[in-house]
Amino acid sequence: MTEKMLTFVHLEQKYPHKREASERRTDFNEIYAPFDDNSAADQSSRCSQCGVPFCQAHCPLYNNIPDWLRLTTEGRLEEAYAISAATNNMPEVTGRICPQDRLCEGNCVIEQSTHGAVTIGSVEKYITDTAFANGWVKPPKPAKENGMSVGIIGGGPGGMAAAEQLRLKGYEVHIYDRYDRMGGLLVYGIPGFKLEKDVVERRVKLLEEGGVVMHTEFEVGRDATLDDLRKKHDSVLIATGVYKARELKLPGAGLGNVYPALEYLTTSNRHGLGDTVPAYEDGTLNAKDKNVVVIGGGDTAMDCVRTAIRQGAKSVKCLYRRDRANMPGSQREVANAEEEGVEFVWLTNPEAFVGDDKVTGVRAVKMRLGAPDAGGRQSPEIIEGSSYTMDADMVILALGFEPEDLPTLFDAPELGVSRWGTVKIDFRTMMTNLDGVFAAGDIARGASLVVWAIRDGRDAADRIDEYLLARKEAAA
Numbered sequence: 001m002t003e004k005m006l007t008f009v010h011l012e013q014k015y016p017h018k019r020e021a022s023e024r025r026t027d028f029n030e031i032y033a034p035f036d037d038n039s040a041a042d043q044s045s046r047c048s049q050c051g052v053p054f055c056q057a058h059c060p061l062y063n064n065i066p067d068w069l070r071l072t073t074e075g076r077l078e079e080a081y082a083i084s085a086a087t088n089n090m091p092e093v094t095g096r097i098c099p100q101d102r103l104c105e106g107n108c109v110i111e112q113s114t115h116g117a118v119t120i121g122s123v124e125k126y127i128t129d130t131a132f133a134n135g136w137v138k139p140p141k142p143a144k145e146n147g148m149s150v151g152i153i154g155g156g157p158g159g160m161a162a163a164e165q166l167r168l169k170g171y172e173v174h175i176y177d178r179y180d181r182m183g184g185l186l187v188y189g190i191p192g193f194k195l196e197k198d199v200v201e202r203r204v205k206l207l208e209e210g211g212v213v214m215h216t217e218f219e220v221g222r223d224a225t226l227d228d229l230r231k232k233h234d235s236v237l238i239a240t241g242v243y244k245a246r247e248l249k250l251p252g253a254g255l256g257n258v259y260p261a262l263e264y265l266t267t268s269n270r271h272g273l274g275d276t277v278p279a280y281e282d283g284t285l286n287a288k289d290k291n292v293v294v295i296g297g298g299d300t301a302m303d304c305v306r307t308a309i310r311q312g313a314k315s316v317k318c319l320y321r322r323d324r325a326n327m328p329g330s331q332r333e334v335a336n337a338e339e340e341g342v343e344f345v346w347l348t349n350p351e352a353f354v355g356d357d358k359v360t361g362v363r364a365v366k367m368r369l370g371a372p373d374a375g376g377r378q379s380p381e382i383i384e385g386s387s388y389t390m391d392a393d394m395v396i397l398a399l400g401f402e403p404e405d406l407p408t409l410f411d412a413p414e415l416g417v418s419r420w421g422t423v424k425i426d427f428r429t430m431m432t433n434l435d436g437v438f439a440a441g442d443i444a445r446g447a448s449l450v451v452w453a454i455r456d457g458r459d460a461a462d463r464i465d466e467y468l469l470a471r472k473e474a475a476a
């Protein structure tokens with residue numbers, strides 16, 4: 001059927017319809033409409049069916065992209081979903097929020113030949129949403145229970161992917177999460193305009209229907225120690241993510257209305273989910289009518305500025321010390337933010353927060369890019385005498401995340417961590433220095449991406465299975 005493919009020579013790249021910025025600014029719904037059947041089939045047919053598919057090679061999950069694109073062109077969507085789901089536990093999530101421009105689409109051969117990449121992420125989302133609509137997505141029910149149990153600490157994408165894979169292998173699986181909902185940053189970090197919450201909820205529901213036991217509002221360290229869980233389960237997986245906000249030690253950092261990004265985003269997400277959130281309702285953690293300054297240039301900063309716009313801020317500025325070309329966040333998200341009314345103040349660094357009790361301004365200094373550092377990246381240098389102050393009623397710090405001190409929190413001083421605080425694992429076995437205790441996702445690799453958390457969760461499930469089967473065999 002390849003005659004249907006390779007249409008990139010005459011068919012242009014087309015992404016699904018993006019809602020107008022004026023409309024987007026007023027709600028937290030996703031900004032892209034879904035593909036219709038014909039567009040999905042047409043756009044998939046642009047794939048050049050490479051013998052060595054670079055899209056697949058650059059996907060952390062090694063998704064079999066050319067095959068599901070071909071099946072989509074042929075209208076064989078149930079098979080397309082089966083192939084997609086064989087390597088990915090939540091393609092509807094990665095289709096929406098993976099940085100495809102840096103992974104599959106960025107490495108697409110027809111992108112390299114200037115025809116514009118196949119719109120892989122949008123097709124992935126279309127296939128999976130169609131699968132859900134048609135009831136093809138099933139709960140993970142094992143053929144046979146194997147009588148062993150695994151406890152997973154953390155119900156983010158890493159923990160959820162591991163839970164599904166382990167359940168399919170016949171394990172009794174328990175997920176413990178300190179929040180009141182499963183999903184981790186998919187629910188409380190990432191805003192609805194990138195990923196609507198019911199998309200995550202339906203995955204959580206499927207896991208529950210498959211028999212995964214969910215323990216919400218269960219904080220390991222408070223409600224149980226790591227040792228308690230090791231005694232209760234045959235194996236334990238740590239998938240707790242990284243939550244300690246990096247600080248900015250500047251004069252005035254302790255002033256009122258200076259907040260860490262995740263506190264701000266979690267409040268907004270909770271409000272969107274219908275929870276009563278006093279800090280939002282009394283205006284404290286709400287950007288309405290405020291001059292907001294967000295500091296940072298990554299994806300978290302982009303989520304903060306775009307949230308502030310939707311809350312009705314008077315002005316929203318994003319301060320970043322390098323230039324646009326050198327920012328870590330996705331260029332696509334910067335463009336979306338600009339369309340929505342965010343002002344980017346490139347090559348600018350904060351020097352101090354100004355105000356008596358609450359912040360009223362940010363004193364900033366202009367920067368230029370100097371000589372490249374050891375990694376080849378140009379280091380920002382201060383332009384002397386260029387300081388100025390901008391108005392700010394609310395400052396949000398989005399400077400990245402570090403791991404919490406798990407050995408202390410878990411009352412497990414013997415748990416090995418790296419000098420960055422991530423849980424140390426042997427990457428071949430995914431096991432920590434504690435027998436039968438594994439780790440996956442951000443807590444093992446540092447702040448990363450959803451697709452890597454899923455990959456880790458799947459790998460950890462395989463390694464846990466190998467470990468427990470070997471142990472059972474040795475005991476027999």
Ligand code: FAD
Pocket residue numbers: 097098099153154155156157158159176177178179182183184185186189190194218219220221239240241242265299300303409440441442443447448449450451453
């Ligand atoms: P998490 O998703 O952080 O889940 C960890 C879970 O562990 C949480 O539910 C937490 O409550 C629970 N937990 C922690 N400690 C305990 C404890 N002691 N006891 C019980 N439970 C505990 N990635 C992308 O690919 N695309 C994006 O667009 C994107 N946007 C992002 C935007 C923001 C604002 C942030 C912060 C991150 C973003 N990321 C994005 C990164 C992505 O969300 C993470 O890489 C991913 O969620 C990591 O998954 P995880 O399962 O390791 O951890």
